[in-house]
Structure formats: C-alpha cells, structure tokens
Amino acid sequence: MSTGTEPYVDDVVVDDAGQQESFLEVENLRVWFGTPRGMVRAVDGVDLQLRKGETLGVVGESGSGKSVLSRAIMKILAPNARVLDGSRIRLDGVDLATVNPKKNRHLWGVDLSMVFQDPMTSLTPVITVGKQLTETLRYHLDLDAKAARAEAVRLLRLVGIPEPEKRFDQYPHELSGGMRQRVTIALAISCSPKLLIADEPTTALDVTVQHQILNLLRDLQASSGMSMILITHDLGVVAGRTDNIAVMYAGRVVEMAPTRRLFSHMRHPYTRALIDAIPKLDHPSHTRLASIPGRPPTIVDPPPGCSFAARCPSAQDRCTKETPTLVTTPDSERHSAACFFPLGTPEGDVARRRNIEAGVTAAGTPVLSGVTV
Numbered sequence: 001m002s003t004g005t006e007p008y009v010d011d012v013v014v015d016d017a018g019q020q021e022s023f024l025e026v027e028n029l030r031v032w033f034g035t036p037r038g039m040v041r042a043v044d045g046v047d048l049q050l051r052k053g054e055t056l057g058v059v060g061e062s063g064s065g066k067s068v069l070s071r072a073i074m075k076i077l078a079p080n081a082r083v084l085d086g087s088r089i090r091l092d093g094v095d096l097a098t099v100n101p102k103k104n105r106h107l108w109g110v111d112l113s114m115v116f117q118d119p120m121t122s123l124t125p126v127i128t129v130g131k132q133l134t135e136t137l138r139y140h141l142d143l144d145a146k147a148a149r150a151e152a153v154r155l156l157r158l159v160g161i162p163e164p165e166k167r168f169d170q171y172p173h174e175l176s177g178g179m180r181q182r183v184t185i186a187l188a189i190s191c192s193p194k195l196l197i198a199d200e201p202t203t204a205l206d207v208t209v210q211h212q213i214l215n216l217l218r219d220l221q222a223s224s225g226m227s228m229i230l231i232t233h234d235l236g237v238v239a240g241r242t243d244n245i246a247v248m249y250a251g252r253v254v255e256m257a258p259t260r261r262l263f264s265h266m267r268h269p270y271t272r273a274l275i276d277a278i279p280k281l282d283h284p285s286h287t288r289l290a291s292i293p294g295r296p297p298t299i300v301d302p303p304p305g306c307s308f309a310a311r312c313p314s315a316q317d318r319c320t321k322e323t324p325t326l327v328t329t330p331d332s333e334r335h336s337a338a339c340f341f342p343l344g345t346p347e348g349d350v351a352r353r354r355n356i357e358a359g360v361t362a363a364g365t366p367v368l369s370g371v372t373v
C-alpha cells in the first residue's frame, strides 16, 4: 500500500476539472447538545464541499457525528441541539439559516431529501404506499389525482418494484424490507431533489438487497444528475460509489479526498487504520469496517489536542496539546487532512517509525503489534 506523496495523474485531472463552484458548502458547522452530562459536541467545526452531480461518502465509526451532520443539513435536528454561531450551510447559494420554517416544507423534497436506515421512519404504516406517494406529489408538484397516480406508478417502476399498480394499494407492512426501502427512495426522489442524503440506507438489509439498493441509488443519481451524500460505516460502500470521501472522527472531518486518492494516498492515521482494518480490499463492497482498538474519546468537554491521539500510532507530544485543523496537501488541492504528522511525509514517517520501534507513542499510549510504517 502506497502512502507516497507523488501526485496521481487522474487526481490532477480531477483537480483541474474541479474549478466549478460548490453546490453544498458546510462551513465551521458546530452542533452541540445540552445534556445532564454537559455539552455533547456532536459536530464540532465541520467544513465540507460538494459539487453539483457529485456523490460524497461520509465515513466514520458509530458516534462520530455523521447523522447529526446530515440532520443539520436537512434542518431536522432534535430540540436539544444548539447550532453555534459561525456555523454556515449554503445550498445552491442559499444560506439555509435564512430559510424560514414555512419555506422548509419546500426545502424538504424539492431541494433536499433523505433516505434513512429504517424505511419505517419515513413511511406511515396506516397509509397505502400509493397514497403516501400521491400526497407528496400533489402537495409539491400540484398534480391532479390522475396525474399523481400515474407518476407514483412510474416512480415505483423506476425503483424496481414489480407489479407497481398492485403494490400501489398495499400498506408498508405488506412489503419486504428491501421493497420498503425502494418505496422510501421513490418518495425521496419524487420531487427531483437537488441533493439526496442517504444515511446508512442499507444497514437493516441483507447483503444481496444491500447491493441492489446501493446500485439503484447510484443509477438514479447518475441519470438525474442530483448530488448525493452517502453516509456509512462501511468503507466498501463508499469505495466504488462516491467521487469524494470525508472521514469523520469525534465530530470532525479528519480527512477529505477524492475516493481513489484517499485509498492510495491517505494522510491521516485514522483513515489508514480504517483501511487496514478491511480484511479484503479486492472485495470491498462485502466488507464492513473492523473496529479499531481503543475507544473514541468523550465528546463532552473533550481534552485539548487531537481527538485520535490516544489511539494513534503516530502520536507525538504535540498531538495531546494542540488540535490540528484540516490542511490541504501540497500535491492536491482537493485533498486535506487534520494531522501534525501526516503519513507519506518525512515527519509523519519518522514519528510513526520511532513509535513502532519504541512500542509506545510520544503521547504515552502503546502501539499495538501489527501496526506497520
């Protein structure tokens, strides 16, 4: 596995072609939750960009803030959430903080749409599949009953539901889990959203159905040109299906890069640990992330320093005192990492080698056996 710094020809081409404006811009987003234990810093200074028609994968362990990030973009945060001053989310040039509650209904469905892990979150159990679709279509697109029915059947067919006329009159519980998720996708795309957020859309499904649903999302994205954020624990899911990947850890993005580049030139030791934990890279779409030794840090009043320092084989004294920010890599302006000792740099390689030889990091934590330079 190369962690060298030489630029990839493909990546340079992507960079050159990538001068178009960002469609979604998230800037210094901080979402904290008031709890009896203190302030939970679920999202703590996230910067992201997504261009029109692109798919961004957001990957990280449980609790890293992926869902809170997507809910902040959708403006559906829990009541105890506090979005801190200075946070900014712009969609197609519009600052979402300036969209008033009345206009949120237009935002949901027409501009932004979401597919959740559990289809029953988005489907109402006591209303037929067809009625749920036609109500959405009539509300947002002002279609009459006949046109809405025809469009609903077309959408059910588009998402691969057999005998859509028959399914139209069925209730969600009469469908399999995979079919229910197809219905939620039909609902989510019914008003041609500009951005679709799919939050762990296949976690509740068996492997074969997972593939079908992910491929369906990919095909719909490609044919419609919408932008998509695919949130997952599963690096295999994002490996073949995204343009860029953002790796999240403890409420922050610690690395962001074009997908191929992230796998070949990862800079952050956490990204490397995630990739190393995959048993078979040649079959990534079947592979779930293995857990990384140690536990993510507390996000209630976190100590100073890099949040990954206690688990990081490259950690130095500095990492426990100062918090690294995302810095663009010298060889690709679309690749950034938040690390004082990035992989593939002389200082990063020296730090890692020294720690491995000593068996302990300068931050005082043991380096586990099996970790390589």
Ligand SMILES: Nc1ncnc2c1ncn2[C@@H]1O[C@H](COP(=O)(O)OP(=O)(O)OP(=O)(O)O)[C@@H](O)[C@H]1O
Binding pocket: 033, 034, 035, 040, 041, 042, 060, 061, 062, 063, 064, 065, 066, 067, 068, 069, 078, 080, 081, 233, 299
């Ligand atoms: N309403 C809330 N009140 C307090 N803490 C919350 C609330 N919602 C989320 N959190 C906390 O915010 C952190 C980030 O949660 P989030 O659901 O975004 O993680 P995630 O990366 O999506 O994890 P998973 O993959 O398990 O869903 C977690 O520590 C979670 O417990």
